Amino acid sequence: MASPKSFLWTRRIVLTLLLLFVLVPVYVMLSSSLKKLQDVQGSFKWIPSGLTIRPYIDIWSTVPLAHYFMNSLIVSVSATLLSVAVAIFAAYGVSRYRFPGRRFFTITVLSTQMFPGILFLLPLFIIFVNIGNSTGIQLYGSRLGLIITYLTFSLPFSIWMLVGYFDSIPRDLDEAAKVDGCGPFGALFRVVVPAAIPGIIAVCVYAFMTAWGEVLFASIMTNDSTRTLAVGLRGYATQNDVYWNQVMAASLVVSVPVVAGFLLLQRYLVAGLTAGAVK
Amino acid sequence: MTATAPPRSAPEAGPPSGKKPAAGGRLRPRIPVRLRQLGLPYLLLFPALILELLIHLIPMVFGIIISFKGLTQFFIRDWGSAPWSGLDNYRLAVKFNQPVGEALLHSFWVTCGFTILSVGFCWLIGTAAAILMQDAFRGRALMRAVFLVPYALPVYTAVITWTFMFQQDTGLVNHVLHDQLHLTSDKPFWLIGPNSFWALVIVSVWKGWPFAFLCLMAGLQNIPRELYEAAAMDGAGVWQQIRKITMPSLRPVNQVLILVLFLWTFNDFNTPYVMFGQSAPHAADLISIHIYQSSFITWNFGSGSAMSVLLLLFLLLVTAVYLLLTSRKRGDADA
Numbered sequence: 001m002a003s004p005k006s007f008l009w010t011r012r013i014v015l016t017l018l019l020l021f022v023l024v025p026v027y028v029m030l031s032s033s034l035k036k037l038q039d040v041q042g043s044f045k046w047i048p049s050g051l052t053i054r055p056y057i058d059i060w061s062t063v064p065l066a067h068y069f070m071n072s073l074i075v076s077v078s079a080t081l082l083s084v085a086v087a088i089f090a091a092y093g094v095s096r097y098r099f100p101g102r103r104f105f106t107i108t109v110l111s112t113q114m115f116p117g118i119l120f121l122l123p124l125f126i127i128f129v130n131i132g133n134s135t136g137i138q139l140y141g142s143r144l145g146l147i148i149t150y151l152t153f154s155l156p157f158s159i160w161m162l163v164g165y166f167d168s169i170p171r172d173l174d175e176a177a178k179v180d181g182c183g184p185f186g187a188l189f190r191v192v193v194p195a196a197i198p199g200i201i202a203v204c205v206y207a208f209m210t211a212w213g214e215v216l217f218a219s220i221m222t223n224d225s226t227r228t229l230a231v232g233l234r235g236y237a238t239q240n241d242v243y244w245n246q247v248m249a250a251s252l253v254v255s256v257p258v259v260a261g262f263l264l265l266q267r268y269l270v271a272g273l274t275a276g277a278v279k
Numbered sequence: 280m281t282a283t284a285p286p287r288s289a290p291e292a293g294p295p296s297g298k299k300p301a302a303g304g305r306l307r308p309r310i311p312v313r314l315r316q317l318g319l320p321y322l323l324l325f326p327a328l329i330l331e332l333l334i335h336l337i338p339m340v341f342g343i344i345i346s347f348k349g350l351t352q353f354f355i356r357d358w359g360s361a362p363w364s365g366l367d368n369y370r371l372a373v374k375f376n377q378p379v380g381e382a383l384l385h386s387f388w389v390t391c392g393f394t395i396l397s398v399g400f401c402w403l404i405g406t407a408a409a410i411l412m413q414d415a416f417r418g419r420a421l422m423r424a425v426f427l428v429p430y431a432l433p434v435y436t437a438v439i440t441w442t443f444m445f446q447q448d449t450g451l452v453n454h455v456l457h458d459q460l461h462l463t464s465d466k467p468f469w470l471i472g473p474n475s476f477w478a479l480v481i482v483s484v485w486k487g488w489p490f491a492f493l494c495l496m497a498g499l500q501n502i503p504r505e506l507y508e509a510a511a512m513d514g515a516g517v518w519q520q521i522r523k524i525t526m527p528s529l530r531p532v533n534q535v536l537i538l539v540l541f542l543w544t545f546n547d548f549n550t551p552y553v554m555f556g557q558s559a560p561h562a563a564d565l566i567s568i569h570i571y572q573s574s575f576i577t578w579n580f581g582s583g584s585a586m587s588v589l590l591l592l593f594l595l596l597v598t599a600v601y602l603l604l605t606s607r608k609r610g611d612a613d614a
Binding site: 003004014018022023025032041042045086090092099102105108109117121122123127152184230233244248258269273 | 319320321322323324326327328330331333334335336337338339341342345404407408411412414416422424425426427428429430431432433434435436437439440441443444446448449450451453454458485493494496497500516517518539542545546548549552553566567570571574575580583584587588590591594595598
C-alpha cells in the first residue's frame with residue numbers, strides 16, 4: 001500500500017518519541033545499576049564516569065534478595081499452575097455446556113474484576129488471622145495464604161480468555177473424540193487443551209505476571225520469612241540513604257526473567273487476546 | 280435417547296450417542312449418562328466457584344458486615360465482639376464538611392482526575408502506536424517487543440525506577456528540565472507537593488499504554504485486508520481509511536478495553552504505594568491508598584470497609600451505565 005508522505009513522517013516522529021519515552025527509564029535502570037554509590041548520590045549523569053559491577057555483588061548481602069526471590073518464585077509459579085488448571089476446567093464447562101446458572105457464573109466471576117483489592121484485603125486479613133487462631137492453619141504470613149489469594153486474581157481474566165479460545169476450537173473435534181470413546185475429560189485433555197496451547201500459554205504469562213508484580217497483599221500478608229520481592233526491594237532504603245545503584249541492579253535482576261519470558265511468549269498473548277478477550 | 284431433551288439442562292454440544300445413535304456403540308445405561316451430563320458442568324466449575332467464594336465473595340460479604348461495625352485493632356482476634364455501629368461509618372464517610380468525609384471526597388476527585396487522564400492517554404498512545412504499526416516496515420517486530428517492555432516489567436521495579444528519576448536532587452527529570460533545558464529556575468519536587476499528581480499520571484501512562492497497544496494490535500488483526508484494498512480502489516487515502524475502516528472496526532475492542540483500563544486504574548494501589556509509601560501527598564492521595572491508610576495505619580477497619588463499599592457501589596454504577604450505553608449501540612450486531 002502506498003502511504004503518503006504525511007503518514008510516513010507522522011509514523012517516524014510518533015514512534016521515535018514513543019521509543020524514547022519507553023527506553024529512557026530502562027536506560028536509567030541499566031546505567032545506574034553500574035554506577036558507584038557516590039555517582040548516584042550526586043546530580044544525574046547520562047554517561048557514567050566509571051562502570052562497576054559492585055552493585056550486582058552487593059545486592060545479595062544488603063538484603064536477603066535470594067530468599068525473597070525464592071519466595072516470589074514459589075508463590076508465583078504455584079499460583080500460576082493452580083490458577084490455569086482451575087481456569088481450564090471452568091472455561092471448558094462454560095464453553096461446551098449450557099446449564100442453569102451459566103450466565104450467572106460468568107457475570108459473577110467477571111464482576112470480581114471490578115472489586116477494589118482493598119475491599120477484600122481487610123476481611124481476608126481478619127479471616128486468615130481467625131482461621132489461624134481457631135484451627136492452627138497459618139494462612140496469615142504464610143506462602144500458602146498468598147498462593148490461594150493470588151490464584152484467584154488472574155482467574156476471572158483467565159477463564160474469560162480461555163472461554164473465547166475454546167469457543168474458537170470447532171466442537172466437531174471434541175465430539176469426534178467422544179465418538180471415538182473419549183469421555184468429556186478425555187476430549188478435554190486430548191483434543192481441546194492441545195489445540196488451545198497458545199491460549200493456555202497466554203493465560204500462564206498473564207497469571208505469572210499478576211502474581212510476580214502484586215504489592216498490596218504482599219505488603220500485608222507476609223512476614224520476614226515469607227516476604228516477596230515486591231516488598232523486599234524496599235530494604236535498600238535505609239534510614240539515611242537509598243542505595244540507588246543497588247536498587248536499580250536488584251530491579252534489573254528481578255525484571256530480566258519476567259521480561260525475557262514475556263517477550264518470548266508475547267505472540268501467544270496477542271493470539272490469545274485475538275481469540276479470547278477481543279472477540 | 281429421546282428427541283425431546285429437557286429444556287435448559289441439556290448440553291448444547293449434545294453427546295454423540297444422542298445425535299448419532301449407532302456411533303461408537305457405547306453401551307452405557309441411559310440415566311447415569313443423563314445424570315452425569317447434568318452434573319458435569321457444575322463439576323467443572325466447582326474449583327473456580329469455591330475459590331471465588333473463598334477469596335472474593337465471602338470476604339466481600341464479610342467486608343459489608345464489617346462496615347456496619349466499630350471494628351478497631353482491639354477486636355481483630357475476636358471480630359464478632361466488635362460493637363454494632365449501624366450506619367455510623369457511612370455517615371462519617373459522607374459528611375463532606377467534616378475532616379473524614381472531606382478527605383474522602385478529595386481523594387475521590389483526585390482519583391477521578393487521575394483515572395480520566397491516565398486512561399485517556401493510555402488509549403490515545405496505544406491507538407496511535409497500533410495504527411502506525413499496522414503495516415509492515417523494517418524493525419517493526421523489534422519495536423513492538425520494545426514497546427511491550429513497560430507492561431512486562433513488574434510494577435514495583437518500573438515504579439521504583441521512575442521514583443529514582445523523579446528524585447529532586449539526583450533524578451533525571453530535574454537534570455533534564457533544569458540543568459540541560461533550563462526550563463525551570465530551580466529543581467522542583469516531584470514526589471511531594473502538587474507536582475506529585477503529574478508524576479503519578481506519567482508513571483501510570485508509561486506502565487499502562489502498552490496493554491492498550493497490545494489489545495488494539497490484536498483487534499487490528501481481525502480487520503480483513505480486503506476492506507482496505509477496496510477502499511484504496513475507491514480512492515480513499517490512508518487517513519480516510521483509518522477514520523472510516525480502522526476506527527469503526529476497533530469499536531468492540533475499545534468498549535472492553537476502556538472499561539478494563541478504567542477499573543484497573545481507578546483501583547490502582549501498586550503505583551501510588553510504591554511511589555509514595557503508606558501516605559501519599561495530598562495532591563496524589565488516590566482512594567485506594569486513602570482507604571488503606573484509614574484501615575491499616577489508623578486501624579479503623581469499620582470506617583475503611585464503609586469507604587470500600589461506597590467505592591464498590593460507585594464502580595458498579597459506572598460499569599452498569601457504561602454497559603447499558605455501549606450494549607445499546609452494538610445491540611443488533613450481537614443478536
